[in-house]
Amino acid sequence: MVADQHSKHLAFKALHEADEPFVIPNPWDAGTARLLTALGFPALATTSAGLAFARGVPDGACGLDDTLANAAEIVAATDLPVTADLGDGFDDPAETVRRAAAVGLVGGSVEDARHGEVLPVDVAVERVAAAAEAAKGLPFLLTARAENFLCGRPDLDDTIARLKAYEQAGADVLYAPALPDADAIAAVCQAVDKPVNVLVAGAAAQLTLAELGRLGARRISTGSGLARAALGAVTEAATRMRDAGTFEAIAAAQPYGDLNRLMGGR
Template identity: 50%
Template sequence: MDKGKIFRDLHASTFVMPNPWDVGTTKLLTSFGFKALATTSAGFAFSRGLPDGAVTFEAMIHHCREVTAATELPVSADLERGKGDSPEQAAETIFAAEAAGLAGCSIEDHTGDPDNPIYEFSHAVERVAAAVEAARALKHDFVFTARAENFLWGKTDLDDTIKRLQAFEKAGADVLYAPGLGDVDMVRTVCSAVTKPINIMARPGFTVADLAMAGVKRISLGPWLTNFAYGMLETAAREIQQDGTFGFTRAAMPFGKLQALFREGGAE
């Protein structure tokens, strides 16, 4: 079964791709009938008690192996800027991703440097081109997503974002992604400026129907499910500390349901 081909074919229509952050949430989300999953760099970092961006590439790849081993679904990975800054390291990122069992991955044009957060245009395009060349050299189909990160790092320049996405498309990226777009009109403008499938991260005010009408093919959740889970834990902790009550237990997933779900995976 070529999961890369299965994953690629999903982009013919609009689908939602949620983001688990560990093996347990991978199995839980798989049980709901989603067609594909994606890792979340922020969610995984938070699960390790680290801020987003602080996880090593080696740790991310190990995490990807655990996630792909826990589901039969195609999995794409948020691999941040990849193994390093150079085009050669972008290519190495693709080879490592494929070896981890992934059906696809994304690499972004964020540098990791707060003083200079976005790669210079030509260098960003060279990185994408190198990643595309590596993906095409693989034995199995592999869906490469190129990310333009302007809106996440204070550069709310839609024209430059579109310029980058168009260049990434020309370089051969399979899917294009500009996280942080603020409204459906922006999303529609981006979708109309390129021909490759667009991934959009869910946010308050967006609906699946609206994004599909705007031309979006893939909707990911990024860290939202992780943030929601931590928010519920915070609410429960505050209830215990402030009220001395345990009403939150009424909304907890039943122990037996979790036991049954994870029993299917067998013992380690």
């Protein structure tokens, strides 16, 4: 483990216990980690989709080795606490947590779906419990994710029941991506005692940080949003070059010198 991993873990834990919610953006490589660090965010999270798109493959196609290699590069690029998107925990959630901590991560999320299908709740609870047991004694916050709304199962009652079960199984943070509206976000936050992560997508993206905080959210993540925004900007710029022969986006790009200095150059 890195020398200051314990201090990073304590700082990360304190963010979840603060009176105000915090934003944790999701870089997908070392360069975006450096950029987001320079902008003053208090912590970072990896994104499985952002990594996959950078590799030219669909989300979910990157295995554990690639996931942790990417996470290690992000950890090395910043002095901030970093938590990782660990997908479904891969074959062995306990071993995944141990390996994640070993590359310097101070947290990670395990979701309750595989290949787009939500796992039976007893299987999901067993996997969360195994991950939580492995995290004991490590500088590591475990986030458990209920994937119903991402997997075409818009069942709020089941989502809340699952999050309560994961809380009892030892998860430190709870997360239900793609909740449909503010009422659903509030219902989830009120139903559990552990901090809740909210993804800024769909209805949540229309709310401010202060509004999400009033609903009970403690941590606000961007998921694949920044990676998609970057790829969208490339698509827009390239489309204009192709169709109109104009280069406004290139002229307006962040200056080379600024980015080069940010990455450690002159």
